[in-house]
Amino acid sequence: MILKERLLGVGGALFGALLLLYLIPTFxxxxxxxxxxxxxxxxxxxxxxxxxGGLQILFATPxxxxxxxxxxxxxxxxxxxxxxxxxxxxxxVGFLPYSMGLMAVIVLMVFEKRPHWIALTIVGxxxxxxxxxxxxLQRPLP
Amino acid sequence: xxxxxMKKASPVFATVACALATPALAATCPADFPDGPIALKVGxxxxxxxDSVARKAASLLQQQQGWTVYVENHPGASGGVMAKGLLxxxxxxxxxxxxxxxxxxxxxxxxxxxxxxxxxxxxxxTGMMLNYGLTTKSGKPYSNLEEFVEYARDKGxxxxxxxxxxxxxxxxxxxxxxxxxLIPIPTKGSSRALKDALGGHVDAxxxxxxxxxxxxxxKMVQLATLTSERATYAPETKTLIENxxxxxxxxxxxxxxxxxxxxxxxxxxxxxxxxxTESSEYTDMMNKLQAAASNLGAEGTTSYLQATSKFYxxxxxx
Amino acid sequence: xxxxxxxxxxxxxAMTLTNICYILAGVVIGQIVGATPGLSIxxxxxxxxxxTFALDPLTAISFLISVNKGGTVGGxxxxxxxxxxxxxxxxxxxxxxxxxxxxGKPLKALKYGLYYSFFGDLSSDIxxxxxxxxxxxxxxxxxxxxxxxxxxxxxxVISGLVGNSMIKGLTAAAFGFLLASVGLDPATASPRFTxxxxxxxxxxxxxxxxxxxxxxxxxxxxxxxTRRGEKxxxxxxxxxxxxxxxxxxxxxxxxxxxxxxxxxxxxxxxGAIPGLGSTTAGFxxxxxxxxxxxxxxxxxxxxxxxxxATETANSAVVGANLIPLLTLGIPGNIAAALLVxxxxxxxxxxxxxxxxxxxxxxxxxxxxxxxxNFCNLxxxxxxxxxxxxxxxxxxTVVFAAALLLCLTGAYxxxxxxxxxxxxxxxxxxxxxxxxxxxxxxxxxxxxxxxxQLEESIIQARLITDGDITMLVYHPIAIxxxxxxxASVVFLGPRGNRKKKxxxxxxxxxxxx
Numbered sequence: 001m002i003l004k005e006r007l008l009g010v011g012g013a014l015f016g017a018l019l020l021l022y023l024i025p026t027f028x029x030x031x032x033x034x035x036x037x038x039x040x041x042x043x044x045x046x047x048x049x050x051x052x053g054g055l056q057i058l059f060a061t062p063x064x065x066x067x068x069x070x071x072x073x074x075x076x077x078x079x080x081x082x083x084x085x086x087x088x089x090x091x092x093v094g095f096l097p098y099s100m101g102l103m104a105v106i107v108l109m110v111f112e113k114r115p116h117w118i119a120l121t122i123v124g125x126x127x128x129x130x131x132x133x134x135x136x137l138q139r140p141l142p
Numbered sequence: 143x144x145x146x147x148m149k150k151a152s153p154v155f156a157t158v159a160c161a162l163a164t165p166a167l168a169a170t171c172p173a174d175f176p177d178g179p180i181a182l183k184v185g186x187x188x189x190x191x192x193d194s195v196a197r198k199a200a201s202l203l204q205q206q207q208g209w210t211v212y213v214e215n216h217p218g219a220s221g222g223v224m225a226k227g228l229l230x231x232x233x234x235x236x237x238x239x240x241x242x243x244x245x246x247x248x249x250x251x252x253x254x255x256x257x258x259x260x261x262x263x264x265x266x267x268t269g270m271m272l273n274y275g276l277t278t279k280s281g282k283p284y285s286n287l288e289e290f291v292e293y294a295r296d297k298g299x300x301x302x303x304x305x306x307x308x309x310x311x312x313x314x315x316x317x318x319x320x321x322x323x324l325i326p327i328p329t330k331g332s333s334r335a336l337k338d339a340l341g342g343h344v345d346a347x348x349x350x351x352x353x354x355x356x357x358x359x360x361k362m363v364q365l366a367t368l369t370s371e372r373a374t375y376a377p378e379t380k381t382l383i384e385n386x387x388x389x390x391x392x393x394x395x396x397x398x399x400x401x402x403x404x405x406x407x408x409x410x411x412x413x414x415x416x417x418x419t420e421s422s423e424y425t426d427m428m429n430k431l432q433a434a435a436s437n438l439g440a441e442g443t444t445s446y447l448q449a450t451s452k453f454y455x456x457x458x459x460x
Numbered sequence: 461x462x463x464x465x466x467x468x469x470x471x472x473x474a475m476t477l478t479n480i481c482y483i484l485a486g487v488v489i490g491q492i493v494g495a496t497p498g499l500s501i502x503x504x505x506x507x508x509x510x511x512t513f514a515l516d517p518l519t520a521i522s523f524l525i526s527v528n529k530g531g532t533v534g535g536x537x538x539x540x541x542x543x544x545x546x547x548x549x550x551x552x553x554x555x556x557x558x559x560x561x562x563x564g565k566p567l568k569a570l571k572y573g574l575y576y577s578f579f580g581d582l583s584s585d586i587x588x589x590x591x592x593x594x595x596x597x598x599x600x601x602x603x604x605x606x607x608x609x610x611x612x613x614x615x616x617v618i619s620g621l622v623g624n625s626m627i628k629g630l631t632a633a634a635f636g637f638l639l640a641s642v643g644l645d646p647a648t649a650s651p652r653f654t655x656x657x658x659x660x661x662x663x664x665x666x667x668x669x670x671x672x673x674x675x676x677x678x679x680x681x682x683x684x685x686t687r688r689g690e691k692x693x694x695x696x697x698x699x700x701x702x703x704x705x706x707x708x709x710x711x712x713x714x715x716x717x718x719x720x721x722x723x724x725x726x727x728x729x730x731g732a733i734p735g736l737g738s739t740t741a742g743f744x745x746x747x748x749x750x751x752x753x754x755x756x757x758x759x760x761x762x763x764x765x766x767x768x769a770t771e772t773a774n775s776a777v778v779g780a781n782l783i784p785l786l787t788l789g790i791p792g793n794i795a796a797a798l799l800v801x802x803x804x805x806x807x808x809x810x811x812x813x814x815x816x817x818x819x820x821x822x823x824x825x826x827x828x829x830x831x832x833n834f835c836n837l838x839x840x841x842x843x844x845x846x847x848x849x850x851x852x853x854x855x856t857v858v859f860a861a862a863l864l865l866c867l868t869g870a871y872x873x874x875x876x877x878x879x880x881x882x883x884x885x886x887x888x889x890x891x892x893x894x895x896x897x898x899x900x901x902x903x904x905x906x907x908x909x910x911x912q913l914e915e916s917i918i919q920a921r922l923i924t925d926g927d928i929t930m931l932v933y934h935p936i937a938i939x940x941x942x943x944x945x946a947s948v949v950f951l952g953p954r955g956n957r958k959k960k961x962x963x964x965x966x967x968x969x970x971x972x
Binding site: 036040048052053055059072079083084088102107120132 | 625630631634635640652654655680683854861867876881884910921
Binding site for chain 3: 358
């Protein structure tokens, strides 16, 4: 898997270059004053990415990590998609529908089949969380 | 959604407090006000002076008016995050902002991402005046502003730790007036600025509240008072104005609502706040903290902010 | 200087029934909040403050301190049991605590954590009570130049934790540097990478970031890897039948006394200096312990020394943090700042006169701290069984519930849906970093330490007027810099030699 490691190095170096050439000049706009240079630390990060990326290309060693299968990546995308979609709807639909929906998606995706555990996760967990925050901790949820 | 660390006083405590409080209700409020719990939205994180004052005010509003009042902290950009969010509140007056002079008079001129000015809000009044002072550790070869300036001139430079931008502006103004090199050392928060001064790592510091107990303990000396009048805890120390410098930095903790808030409710809230700041419990707390429980009132606050905004707009334009 | 009457009456005040009830309640609340992923001690304290309005000052402070102490003990629980650190400081506990739990010894790991945490907290409280004043003087000696040297030392020592590949570990740290620079820069207060969003002005919130990168990424990993048909078992097997695997004997605790003692010193010193915090102490102590061990490769596989080093150090910070607060009136961290708020609401201004004007209160508080430590120990013993029960539910339920708590916690703690999105993004980033072998620990530690480092660099440059020869006036800084060189020379290579071949580090790479 040495190719993967080298590709990571290429990615790192490209990101470093992007930081130094575009992101820092565009988004770090403070002027250099006698108090210091606002872009000092971002530039350190940029150079580190660039140099370390280069070293990674040259000295990559095989790693133990195995890349996940297509199926796993698909599942990751689904989980994240569910969270992002749910969280964007949170202010509109309110906390309980949001959390019940999210729990339902997750339970479905981790192949839980036993009805009592499904019920506990979809109904019990959201209500428990709601009680915890809203009633015990007194923090209003949407 | 506009929300962050939120808290209501415990319902148990609220009930007890309501039962004990004599229904004062001196403030003239619309009959249906408030139609829900009132949020005091503090523009700073929990633990600071603004937060403490807001919490005290919340508990007193609750006792005196019988309203349910809770405090939410929305820290970020010196109250800018809170103020920007507050503009979105409706006209029912259930969201009250608690910020500082920096929130309203400095932020709008410092950052292009801040799209409000002090004119976008109504003011209920102020809760506390901060004791801005230029102070140093005792035992230094200088004990007033003239001597400090001389020291800086001899040494070529002197360092002053500052916990916020308004303090930095004050230091730069003093340096310019006397033509000496005073170097503001930017520090995250006034308490760390205080630590560096007590450790002798800097030559002086500008402080708002925490130095008062140090001065009483004899650990620090006030070189100059930065407010327009002399401070009660350092009656010997001259203000900048007395030193011949046309500069006074008054800092207040300010209570405000969006401009579009119903005008009857505005009156009601202003009166309710006045009742809080006049109560003996409130003034006791302020006295113990050696702070002034000054309430400039609705109009006073507006004209104060008008003048202060003008000052900072010019100072930051340079 | 010790007024015996005052001390006795103070301690007696702490022993009232009301007070002890509040201490117990505080400890229970703290432990539960600490053990719940997504909830932080700071949040618990902020919630507890309004409750204390109605109490007298001593009860109020005792209650808040108990919440804080309970939270420190509780924080280790999810790290050990499901490798989901609720707070960054317990991420170091997970390094060895979770592997031990996975070997079927979760109760043993929890007990190790608890005993060392108790030791660290109690000892640092005693240090606070006995020698707060000299330690405060030491803390005052640490100006910007000295702090800068200390940060350099911390970075060199902690770089021992970068993981299997030095290059990737440093890349992860660079990412931490970059994300830490989001927000207003400390020198000129101009925005960096804020993209016009005011929510980013104060930077990425640590709570949302660490919940996402540390806890939620682990949960995602667990959920993504669940396979169809795999009978979803409990996430941890509990082998409670074997006494050996669920108990910790005195001999086992005492076996790590040197590790714990060193961790106590590290935690106390870091705690006494305002602004450094328990995460730094925990990782620093873990790193030193690992690198100075004869067998560093054992760390990360469930070594009790790893738990001893982190839990003692991060708990010692809790007591030591009050040193600058009580002697100088300077809060050392956010928890201490919240105590200031609570004191001020009761009209008490912490400062150099606190002992003189409020001696009885201060000694009452000391009494309460000691009582709280013992309550903590007792209640945790009891709670442990409860956590073990919770964790015996199928991991589908545990993971789903933990994920919801994390999202809600981020939402409530720092700025609504914005913070929840930050947590989700960081969860994905953390997942990818894990997948490609980049150290999340290196990333988080760099993120936490960078703001302090950057501020110190700016301040040190201004104070010395950019003149490096001014260093001669800062002997402590020179000593710390020498120590960091020494740590590279003595700790680094020795550790490398003993590492297995797969643990490639910079030193080996030169030969490769």
